[in-house]
Amino acid sequence: MLLRLLLIVLLLGPVTATVAAEAPRIAVLGDSLSAAYGLERERDGWVALLQDRLADEGHPHKVINAATSGDTTRQGLNRLADLLEAHDPEVLVVQLGGNDGLRALPPAETRRNLSAIIEMGQSAGAEVLLVGIRLPPNYGPAYNERFEALFHELADDYGIPLVPFLLEGIATEGGLMQDDRIHPNAEAQPKMLELVWPELAPLL
Template sequence: MLLRLLLIVLLLGTATASPAEEAPRIAVLGDSLSAAYGLEREREGWVTLLQDRLTAEGHPHQVINAATSGDTTRQALNRLAPLLEAHSPEVLVVQLGGNDGLRALPPAETRRNLSAIIEMGQSAGAEVLLVGIRLPPNYGPAYNQRFEALFHELAEDYDVPLVPFLLEGIATDDALMQDDRIHPNAKAQPKMLELVWPELVPLL
Protein backbone atom coordinates (compact mmCIF):
# COMPACT_ATOMS: atom_id res chain seq x y z
CA MET A 1 0.00 0.00 0.00
CA LEU A 2 2.79 2.40 0.90
CA LEU A 3 4.58 1.60 -2.36
CA ARG A 4 1.41 2.39 -4.32
CA LEU A 5 1.04 5.74 -2.58
CA LEU A 6 4.64 6.61 -3.35
CA LEU A 7 4.11 5.76 -7.01
CA ILE A 8 1.03 8.00 -7.18
CA VAL A 9 2.93 10.90 -5.63
CA LEU A 10 5.78 10.45 -8.08
CA LEU A 11 3.42 10.36 -11.05
CA LEU A 12 1.60 13.49 -9.90
CA GLY A 13 4.87 15.29 -9.43
CA THR A 14 6.01 14.36 -12.92
CA ALA A 15 2.76 15.48 -14.53
CA THR A 16 2.68 18.85 -12.79
CA ALA A 17 4.25 21.62 -14.88
CA SER A 18 6.38 24.29 -13.33
CA PRO A 19 4.98 27.85 -13.05
CA ALA A 20 7.27 28.98 -15.88
CA GLU A 21 5.91 26.22 -18.13
CA GLU A 22 2.31 27.11 -17.28
CA ALA A 23 2.72 30.83 -17.90
CA PRO A 24 1.02 32.06 -21.08
CA ARG A 25 3.47 33.44 -23.57
CA ILE A 26 3.64 36.56 -25.72
CA ALA A 27 6.03 36.24 -28.66
CA VAL A 28 7.32 39.36 -30.38
CA LEU A 29 8.33 38.64 -33.96
CA GLY A 30 10.12 41.77 -35.08
CA ASP A 31 13.17 43.52 -36.45
CA SER A 32 15.70 45.95 -34.96
CA LEU A 33 12.97 48.17 -33.51
CA SER A 34 12.02 45.35 -31.14
CA ALA A 35 15.53 43.91 -30.87
CA ALA A 36 16.65 47.18 -29.23
CA TYR A 37 19.35 47.90 -31.81
CA GLY A 38 22.11 50.04 -30.33
CA LEU A 39 20.79 49.59 -26.79
CA GLU A 40 21.09 47.12 -23.94
CA ARG A 41 18.45 44.68 -25.14
CA GLU A 42 17.79 43.03 -21.79
CA ARG A 43 17.47 46.32 -19.93
CA GLU A 44 16.32 49.14 -22.20
CA GLY A 45 14.26 47.78 -25.09
CA TRP A 46 10.48 48.22 -25.19
CA VAL A 47 9.99 44.44 -25.19
CA THR A 48 11.89 44.16 -21.90
CA LEU A 49 9.83 47.05 -20.53
CA LEU A 50 6.72 45.14 -21.61
CA GLN A 51 7.73 42.18 -19.47
CA ASP A 52 8.38 44.51 -16.54
CA ARG A 53 4.96 46.12 -16.88
CA LEU A 54 3.12 42.83 -17.22
CA THR A 55 4.78 41.57 -14.05
CA ALA A 56 4.12 44.82 -12.17
CA GLU A 57 0.43 44.72 -13.09
CA GLY A 58 0.00 41.10 -12.09
CA HIS A 59 -0.17 39.47 -15.51
CA PRO A 60 1.43 36.00 -15.54
CA HIS A 61 2.61 36.22 -19.14
CA GLN A 62 6.16 35.47 -20.21
CA VAL A 63 7.47 37.59 -23.10
CA ILE A 64 9.59 35.88 -25.76
CA ASN A 65 11.64 38.43 -27.70
CA ALA A 66 12.03 36.82 -31.11
CA ALA A 67 13.10 40.02 -32.85
CA THR A 68 16.17 39.98 -35.10
CA SER A 69 17.84 43.12 -36.42
CA GLY A 70 17.75 43.35 -40.20
CA ASP A 71 14.93 40.87 -40.68
CA THR A 72 12.64 41.26 -43.64
CA THR A 73 9.14 39.82 -43.57
CA ARG A 74 10.37 36.87 -45.63
CA GLN A 75 13.18 36.07 -43.20
CA ALA A 76 10.83 36.31 -40.23
CA LEU A 77 8.30 34.07 -41.96
CA ASN A 78 11.00 31.45 -42.51
CA ARG A 79 11.73 31.22 -38.79
CA LEU A 80 8.16 31.48 -37.51
CA ALA A 81 7.24 27.78 -37.51
CA PRO A 82 10.00 26.76 -35.03
CA LEU A 83 9.05 29.72 -32.82
CA LEU A 84 5.41 28.67 -32.68
CA GLU A 85 6.32 25.05 -32.05
CA ALA A 86 8.79 25.88 -29.27
CA HIS A 87 6.69 28.41 -27.36
CA SER A 88 3.00 28.02 -28.35
CA PRO A 89 2.37 31.72 -27.69
CA GLU A 90 -1.04 32.95 -26.62
CA VAL A 91 -0.28 36.27 -28.33
CA LEU A 92 1.91 36.91 -31.37
CA VAL A 93 3.06 40.51 -31.85
CA VAL A 94 4.10 41.04 -35.47
CA GLN A 95 6.39 44.07 -35.83
CA LEU A 96 7.88 43.83 -39.30
CA GLY A 97 8.08 45.52 -42.66
CA GLY A 98 10.56 48.32 -42.09
CA ASN A 99 13.44 46.49 -43.75
CA ASP A 100 11.22 45.57 -46.69
CA GLY A 101 10.42 49.24 -47.16
CA LEU A 102 14.00 50.44 -46.75
CA ARG A 103 15.01 47.97 -49.48
CA ALA A 104 12.11 49.21 -51.65
CA LEU A 105 10.66 45.71 -51.95
CA PRO A 106 7.25 45.57 -53.64
CA PRO A 107 4.49 46.24 -51.08
CA ALA A 108 2.57 43.29 -52.53
CA GLU A 109 5.43 41.00 -51.49
CA THR A 110 5.46 42.42 -47.97
CA ARG A 111 1.70 41.99 -47.80
CA ARG A 112 1.91 38.33 -48.85
CA ASN A 113 4.55 37.57 -46.24
CA LEU A 114 2.66 39.32 -43.46
CA SER A 115 -0.52 37.52 -44.51
CA ALA A 116 1.26 34.20 -44.18
CA ILE A 117 2.65 35.17 -40.77
CA ILE A 118 -0.78 36.18 -39.47
CA GLU A 119 -2.39 33.01 -40.81
CA MET A 120 0.29 30.82 -39.25
CA GLY A 121 -0.09 32.57 -35.91
CA GLN A 122 -3.86 32.26 -35.92
CA SER A 123 -3.72 28.63 -37.02
CA ALA A 124 -1.44 27.95 -34.05
CA GLY A 125 -4.07 29.41 -31.71
CA ALA A 126 -2.40 32.77 -31.08
CA GLU A 127 -4.08 36.15 -30.95
CA VAL A 128 -2.18 38.37 -33.39
CA LEU A 129 -1.31 42.03 -32.89
CA LEU A 130 0.00 43.81 -35.98
CA VAL A 131 2.42 46.72 -35.56
CA GLY A 132 2.86 49.05 -38.53
CA ILE A 133 5.68 51.26 -39.68
CA ARG A 134 6.05 54.26 -42.00
CA LEU A 135 8.91 55.15 -44.29
CA PRO A 136 10.92 58.36 -44.75
CA PRO A 137 9.44 60.76 -47.32
CA ASN A 138 12.30 60.28 -49.78
CA TYR A 139 10.73 57.01 -50.94
CA GLY A 140 8.01 59.00 -52.66
CA PRO A 141 4.34 59.54 -51.79
CA ALA A 142 2.98 56.76 -54.02
CA TYR A 143 5.21 54.04 -52.57
CA ASN A 144 4.81 55.32 -49.01
CA GLN A 145 1.03 55.44 -49.23
CA ARG A 146 0.80 51.93 -50.62
CA PHE A 147 3.22 50.66 -47.99
CA GLU A 148 1.34 52.25 -45.09
CA ALA A 149 -2.02 51.12 -46.42
CA LEU A 150 -1.08 47.44 -46.43
CA PHE A 151 -1.01 47.31 -42.62
CA HIS A 152 -4.52 48.72 -42.39
CA GLU A 153 -5.73 46.31 -45.07
CA LEU A 154 -4.27 43.32 -43.28
CA ALA A 155 -5.75 44.36 -39.95
CA GLU A 156 -9.18 44.60 -41.56
CA ASP A 157 -8.87 41.41 -43.61
CA TYR A 158 -7.79 39.28 -40.65
CA ASP A 159 -9.70 41.17 -37.95
CA VAL A 160 -6.60 41.80 -35.87
CA PRO A 161 -5.76 44.90 -33.81
CA LEU A 162 -3.26 47.34 -35.27
CA VAL A 163 -0.72 49.77 -33.88
CA PRO A 164 -0.52 52.00 -36.98
CA PHE A 165 2.98 53.37 -36.38
CA LEU A 166 5.41 52.16 -33.70
CA LEU A 167 7.36 55.42 -33.89
CA GLU A 168 4.40 57.81 -33.77
CA GLY A 169 5.65 61.08 -32.25
CA ILE A 170 9.14 59.58 -31.99
CA ALA A 171 10.61 59.44 -35.49
CA THR A 172 10.36 63.21 -35.91
CA ASP A 173 11.90 64.02 -32.53
CA ASP A 174 15.71 64.18 -32.65
CA ALA A 175 15.87 63.80 -28.88
CA LEU A 176 14.30 60.34 -29.17
CA MET A 177 16.34 58.98 -32.07
CA GLN A 178 19.84 57.57 -32.38
CA ASP A 179 22.35 59.30 -34.62
CA ASP A 180 21.41 57.10 -37.59
CA ARG A 181 17.92 58.69 -37.56
CA ILE A 182 16.43 55.23 -38.06
CA HIS A 183 16.52 53.63 -34.63
CA PRO A 184 14.94 55.05 -31.48
CA ASN A 185 17.10 55.61 -28.42
CA ALA A 186 16.54 54.51 -24.83
CA LYS A 187 14.32 57.50 -24.04
CA ALA A 188 11.94 56.44 -26.79
CA GLN A 189 11.40 52.88 -25.56
CA PRO A 190 8.76 53.66 -22.88
CA LYS A 191 6.87 55.71 -25.47
CA MET A 192 6.91 52.76 -27.88
CA LEU A 193 5.49 50.54 -25.16
CA GLU A 194 2.74 53.08 -24.52
CA LEU A 195 1.74 52.86 -28.18
CA VAL A 196 1.57 49.06 -28.07
CA TRP A 197 0.04 48.55 -24.64
CA PRO A 198 -3.59 49.65 -25.30
CA GLU A 199 -3.88 47.26 -28.24
CA LEU A 200 -2.15 44.40 -26.45
CA VAL A 201 -4.03 44.37 -23.15
CA PRO A 202 -7.40 43.20 -24.58
CA LEU A 203 -5.63 40.14 -26.01
CA LEU A 204 -4.30 38.94 -22.65
Protein backbone atom coordinates in the same frame (compact mmCIF):
# COMPACT_ATOMS: atom_id res chain seq x y z
CA MET B 1 10.24 18.13 11.34
CA LEU B 2 13.11 18.24 8.87
CA LEU B 3 11.77 15.16 7.13
CA ARG B 4 8.35 16.78 6.81
CA LEU B 5 9.88 19.91 5.23
CA LEU B 6 11.81 17.82 2.75
CA LEU B 7 8.63 15.99 1.77
CA ILE B 8 6.83 19.29 1.23
CA VAL B 9 9.65 20.59 -0.98
CA LEU B 10 9.64 17.39 -3.01
CA LEU B 11 5.89 17.51 -3.46
CA LEU B 12 5.70 21.19 -4.35
CA GLY B 13 8.74 21.25 -6.62
CA PRO B 14 7.08 19.60 -9.64
CA VAL B 15 3.93 21.67 -9.17
CA THR B 16 5.91 24.90 -9.21
CA ALA B 17 7.82 23.80 -12.29
CA THR B 18 4.58 22.86 -14.06
CA VAL B 19 3.01 26.23 -13.31
CA ALA B 20 6.08 28.03 -14.63
CA ALA B 21 6.14 25.88 -17.75
CA GLU B 22 2.48 26.63 -18.41
CA ALA B 23 2.75 30.41 -18.12
CA PRO B 24 1.14 31.92 -21.24
CA ARG B 25 3.59 33.37 -23.70
CA ILE B 26 3.71 36.50 -25.82
CA ALA B 27 6.06 36.18 -28.79
CA VAL B 28 7.36 39.30 -30.54
CA LEU B 29 8.40 38.60 -34.14
CA GLY B 30 10.18 41.75 -35.18
CA ASP B 31 13.21 43.55 -36.53
CA SER B 32 15.70 46.00 -35.02
CA LEU B 33 12.93 48.19 -33.57
CA SER B 34 12.00 45.34 -31.24
CA ALA B 35 15.52 43.95 -30.93
CA ALA B 36 16.57 47.24 -29.26
CA TYR B 37 19.30 47.95 -31.79
CA GLY B 38 22.15 49.92 -30.22
CA LEU B 39 20.74 49.48 -26.71
CA GLU B 40 20.85 46.96 -23.87
CA ARG B 41 18.26 44.53 -25.26
CA GLU B 42 17.27 42.87 -22.00
CA ARG B 43 17.05 46.13 -20.08
CA ASP B 44 16.19 49.11 -22.27
CA GLY B 45 14.13 47.78 -25.19
CA TRP B 46 10.37 48.18 -25.29
CA VAL B 47 9.96 44.39 -25.28
CA ALA B 48 11.93 44.12 -22.04
CA LEU B 49 9.82 46.93 -20.59
CA LEU B 50 6.72 44.99 -21.64
CA GLN B 51 7.80 42.08 -19.45
CA ASP B 52 8.15 44.47 -16.52
CA ARG B 53 4.73 46.00 -17.22
CA LEU B 54 3.06 42.61 -17.30
CA ALA B 55 4.59 41.68 -13.96
CA ASP B 56 3.62 45.01 -12.41
CA GLU B 57 0.00 44.56 -13.49
CA GLY B 58 -0.22 40.97 -12.31
CA HIS B 59 -0.18 39.19 -15.67
CA PRO B 60 1.61 35.82 -15.64
CA HIS B 61 2.75 36.02 -19.26
CA LYS B 62 6.32 35.42 -20.33
CA VAL B 63 7.58 37.51 -23.24
CA ILE B 64 9.67 35.84 -25.93
CA ASN B 65 11.67 38.42 -27.85
CA ALA B 66 12.13 36.81 -31.27
CA ALA B 67 13.17 40.04 -32.98
CA THR B 68 16.23 40.03 -35.22
CA SER B 69 17.85 43.20 -36.53
CA GLY B 70 17.68 43.46 -40.31
CA ASP B 71 14.86 40.96 -40.77
CA THR B 72 12.47 41.39 -43.65
CA THR B 73 8.97 39.93 -43.63
CA ARG B 74 10.26 36.96 -45.65
CA GLN B 75 12.97 36.23 -43.10
CA GLY B 76 10.48 36.54 -40.27
CA LEU B 77 8.13 34.15 -42.06
CA ASN B 78 10.96 31.67 -42.47
CA ARG B 79 11.59 31.73 -38.71
CA LEU B 80 7.99 31.59 -37.60
CA ALA B 81 7.30 27.85 -37.67
CA ASP B 82 10.15 27.13 -35.29
CA LEU B 83 9.03 29.96 -33.00
CA LEU B 84 5.48 28.68 -32.82
CA GLU B 85 6.58 25.11 -32.21
CA ALA B 86 9.06 26.05 -29.50
CA HIS B 87 6.88 28.47 -27.53
CA ASP B 88 3.20 27.97 -28.51
CA PRO B 89 2.44 31.66 -27.81
CA GLU B 90 -0.97 32.87 -26.71
CA VAL B 91 -0.25 36.20 -28.42
CA LEU B 92 1.93 36.85 -31.48
CA VAL B 93 3.07 40.44 -31.97
CA VAL B 94 4.14 40.96 -35.59
CA GLN B 95 6.45 43.95 -35.99
CA LEU B 96 7.96 43.57 -39.43
CA GLY B 97 8.00 45.42 -42.72
CA GLY B 98 10.36 48.31 -42.14
CA ASN B 99 13.29 46.59 -43.81
CA ASP B 100 11.10 45.65 -46.76
CA GLY B 101 10.27 49.31 -47.21
CA LEU B 102 13.82 50.55 -46.77
CA ARG B 103 14.85 48.11 -49.51
CA ALA B 104 11.95 49.33 -51.68
CA LEU B 105 10.53 45.83 -52.01
CA PRO B 106 7.13 45.64 -53.71
CA PRO B 107 4.37 46.31 -51.15
CA ALA B 108 2.46 43.36 -52.60
CA GLU B 109 5.31 41.06 -51.58
CA THR B 110 5.35 42.48 -48.06
CA ARG B 111 1.59 42.03 -47.87
CA ARG B 112 1.80 38.38 -48.95
CA ASN B 113 4.45 37.61 -46.36
CA LEU B 114 2.56 39.33 -43.57
CA SER B 115 -0.63 37.53 -44.59
CA ALA B 116 1.17 34.20 -44.31
CA ILE B 117 2.57 35.16 -40.91
CA ILE B 118 -0.85 36.16 -39.61
CA GLU B 119 -2.48 32.99 -40.91
CA MET B 120 0.21 30.79 -39.41
CA GLY B 121 -0.13 32.52 -36.07
CA GLN B 122 -3.90 32.21 -36.04
CA SER B 123 -3.77 28.57 -37.16
CA ALA B 124 -1.50 27.90 -34.19
CA GLY B 125 -4.12 29.37 -31.86
CA ALA B 126 -2.42 32.71 -31.20
CA GLU B 127 -4.07 36.09 -31.04
CA VAL B 128 -2.17 38.29 -33.51
CA LEU B 129 -1.31 41.94 -33.04
CA LEU B 130 0.08 43.76 -36.09
CA VAL B 131 2.47 46.66 -35.63
CA GLY B 132 2.90 49.02 -38.57
CA ILE B 133 5.64 51.34 -39.69
CA ARG B 134 5.98 54.36 -41.98
CA LEU B 135 8.84 55.24 -44.29
CA PRO B 136 10.84 58.44 -44.74
CA PRO B 137 9.36 60.85 -47.31
CA ASN B 138 12.22 60.36 -49.76
CA TYR B 139 10.63 57.09 -50.93
CA GLY B 140 7.91 59.11 -52.61
CA PRO B 141 4.24 59.62 -51.76
CA ALA B 142 2.88 56.86 -54.01
CA TYR B 143 5.11 54.13 -52.57
CA ASN B 144 4.74 55.39 -49.00
CA GLU B 145 0.96 55.54 -49.18
CA ARG B 146 0.71 52.04 -50.61
CA PHE B 147 3.14 50.72 -48.01
CA GLU B 148 1.31 52.29 -45.07
CA ALA B 149 -2.08 51.18 -46.36
CA LEU B 150 -1.16 47.50 -46.44
CA PHE B 151 -1.01 47.32 -42.63
CA HIS B 152 -4.52 48.75 -42.32
CA GLU B 153 -5.80 46.43 -45.03
CA LEU B 154 -4.38 43.36 -43.32
CA ALA B 155 -5.83 44.37 -39.96
CA ASP B 156 -9.25 44.78 -41.56
CA ASP B 157 -9.02 41.57 -43.60
CA TYR B 158 -8.06 39.41 -40.63
CA GLY B 159 -9.96 41.27 -37.91
CA ILE B 160 -6.86 41.85 -35.80
CA PRO B 161 -5.74 44.88 -33.80
CA LEU B 162 -3.21 47.27 -35.30
CA VAL B 163 -0.66 49.69 -33.92
CA PRO B 164 -0.48 51.94 -37.01
CA PHE B 165 3.00 53.37 -36.40
CA LEU B 166 5.41 52.15 -33.74
CA LEU B 167 7.34 55.42 -33.88
CA GLU B 168 4.37 57.79 -33.73
CA GLY B 169 5.55 61.02 -32.09
CA ILE B 170 9.07 59.58 -31.88
CA ALA B 171 10.58 59.48 -35.37
CA THR B 172 10.33 63.24 -35.81
CA GLU B 173 11.80 64.05 -32.41
CA GLY B 174 15.59 64.28 -32.64
CA GLY B 175 16.00 63.77 -28.92
CA LEU B 176 14.33 60.36 -29.14
CA MET B 177 16.35 58.93 -32.02
CA GLN B 178 19.86 57.56 -32.26
CA ASP B 179 22.40 59.29 -34.47
CA ASP B 180 21.44 57.14 -37.47
CA ARG B 181 17.95 58.74 -37.40
CA ILE B 182 16.46 55.28 -37.95
CA HIS B 183 16.54 53.65 -34.54
CA PRO B 184 14.93 55.06 -31.37
CA ASN B 185 17.06 55.60 -28.30
CA ALA B 186 16.47 54.39 -24.74
CA GLU B 187 14.27 57.36 -23.88
CA ALA B 188 11.91 56.42 -26.70
CA GLN B 189 11.36 52.83 -25.59
CA PRO B 190 8.72 53.54 -22.90
CA LYS B 191 6.82 55.63 -25.47
CA MET B 192 6.88 52.73 -27.90
CA LEU B 193 5.46 50.46 -25.23
CA GLU B 194 2.70 52.98 -24.54
CA LEU B 195 1.73 52.81 -28.22
CA VAL B 196 1.58 49.01 -28.16
CA TRP B 197 -0.03 48.43 -24.77
CA PRO B 198 -3.61 49.63 -25.50
CA GLU B 199 -3.87 47.17 -28.39
CA LEU B 200 -2.09 44.34 -26.62
CA ALA B 201 -3.79 44.46 -23.21
CA PRO B 202 -7.24 43.29 -24.45
CA LEU B 203 -5.61 40.16 -25.89
CA LEU B 204 -4.24 38.98 -22.54
